[in-house]
Amino acid sequence: MALKDDSVREDEEETLREFLADSECLEPLSEWTRRLNVFDVLKIxxxxxxxxxxxxxxxxxxxxxxxxxxxxxxxxxxxxxxxxxxxxxxxxxxxxxxxxxxxxxxxxxxxxxxxxxxxxxxxxxxxxxxxxxxxxxxxxxxxxxxxxxxxxxxxxxxxxxxxxxxxxxxxxxxxxxxxxxxxxxxxxxxAPETARFIADYMDTVRRNILGDRELEDICKRIYAKHKRALDLIYEHRPDVVSTISNCCRKWIGEKAGNDKTIKLRKDTGDKWDTVFTTNLLPRLLPGIDEPSGIWGEYGHCVYQIHVNDDKDVPRVRLQLVFNFDGLDERLRGDCEEVIHAIEEVYKKVRIGKRWCIAWATDYSSVPIDSEEEWDKSLAKTLDGMLRQLKRFEGKLSEKQ
Incomplete structure (x- = not known):
């Protein structure tokens, strides 16, 4: 399996090298890429x-x-x-x-x-x-x-x-x-300054909303020639959700370094979820931190910083997630007791056969027009959520 993975990776790298070597194919795009547009600069x-x-x-x-x-x-x-x-x-x-x-x-x-x-x-x-x-x-x-x-x-x-x-x-x-x-x-x-601004806006509408026919034709030709390389680049492109999740991982990493009750799970989670645990979970559920098939050594119950992008602006929330796969009857019963206590503390709980997701906080919006400030603004939002989480855990401890 490892050899196959290596050969696939080498093939992908060769595909990207061929694309980079044919940089002349991108020259027809220069009319659009070299044009300064205030709306592109402001990322709006x-x-x-x-x-x-x-x-x-x-x-x-x-x-x-x-x-x-x-x-x-x-x-x-x-x-x-x-x-x-x-x-x-x-x-x-x-x-x-x-x-x-x-x-x-x-x-x-x-x-x-x-x-x-x-x-x-x-x-x-x-x-x-x-x-x-x-x-x-x-x-x-x-x-x-x-x-x-x-x-x-x-x-x-x-x-x-x-x-x-x-x-x-x-x-x-x-x-x-x-x-x-x-x-x-x-x-x-x-006036010329106003006319330029309006022209930039109209150009933005043509390119990003209506579609520029000439630009579309050029892009189709380039894509047909380098489909595999461009698909690879698109698959691994940075996007809003990934960028926000990276900020969340950085934030929880700093918190874990200063607060020994928090543990960051670096090798778990995905594009939408940053995984961490606290000392409360194994105290509430002895044995819940035994290895699972989902989160490995981190057990069957974790916190997630979940990023959602199904609205006009992305949002984040903290949620407590249970995975019931492989739990014995005692632990499953203990989990159900904790989940019942969570429902009394905080009503928003979704239970399935294999999973349970409990909202520890409500969603908070992440302004998409201030990406450069996310390290600061998102950190403040998450700090507030962490305080809510502490209160959530305090109420949960009282119920148990």
Whole structure:
């Protein structure tokens, strides 16, 4: 088996060497990779909330972009042309200078309000996520309650004009947004610095949301030629979850060095979970630290710092995990007693045939726009969770 592993590794290394030796194949990408783009520098190209921030800024006629009411008027006209009743004609004739733009008003991405004209435009921006929890119906009901005397328009903005679950919401694509911005820039001729910023944003949308056809063709040719090497690179690429987990391992390693009640399990865990134990576990469950098939010498019960990335921003929590494989009847019964005590202390417990996961803390969000500060900001979050864990263990000890 070892020889096979060595040969596979050597084959993979040779594949990567061949790719590196053919660096000329990457030259056609230079037009894109050498271009300075402020959104790439700030690492916000794939952050939905940042796109909403830029759009809200461009839509506000009182902001300093120099486009005046060009962008908000474009959005109003887009909605008006798709109205099935006669209200759209009045929309096209109204004065758009009086708009105020609100961000995240009652969780709505962008809300444009013109009190003088009694008009409200509600925009839900969905680039990297989907609808959830009947949010469109809730938002519409909220707007109807708050603005009963206004003409109300609802826009569902997605990369490719995806249809909304609610018929009152008009489908709009980012191609439509670029057309609106392009016309506003051409009409207003903003200052060079502003024009460059707007051009960077439009370029970001084309590359990261809509897709650049020429760039796609170049990448397809390179991928066809070096598929194995690029698959290897992609498989081992650093990502948000891995980066956060590495920060978590560094943090728990420092804690274990200063607190002898904590033990870091370096050779266990995976991309999503950092494993550690405390002195409490073997005291509560004598024999639970006997070797298991899952965590080896570290037993059948461990703590995990779990990273979850199924929302708009990644989140972390501390959880206590039991594995029942190989436990005798006595230990299984002891585990069930502890789990019952945990349910009384902290209700969030999920029990299966082989596993039990008990939340020691709730999830905390990790801001994805401050990666450089994760060592500090994430450490503060984890410090707070560790204090919660100590209280959790204290209550658990009282129950036993």
């Amino acid at each position: 190209t794939n952050t939905e909330i940042r796109h909403s921030n830029v759009l809200a800024w461009l839509m506000d006629p009182a902001e300093n972009h120099g486009l005046h009411d060009g962008v908000i008027r474009g959005f109003v006209a887009f909605a008006a042309r798709r109205m099935v009743d006669d209200g759209g004609f009045d929309d096209l004739l109204m004065d758009c200078d009086g708009f105020s733009i609100r961000r995240e008003w009652r969780n709505i991405d962008i809300l444009a309000v013109n009190e003088k004209e009694k008009y409200v435009l509600c925009i839900e921006n969905k680039i990297f996520s989907d609808e959830h929890d009947d949010q469109l119906a809730r938002y519409r009901a909220e707007i109807e309650r708050e603005f009963p005397d206004c003409r109300r328009r609802f826009v569902f903005l997605t990369p490719n004009s995806g249809e909304a679950s609610e018929s009152d919401w008009l489908a709009m694509g980012y191609g439509d947004v670029l057309d609106i911005i392009d016309r506003a820039v051409e009409t207003a001729a903003p």
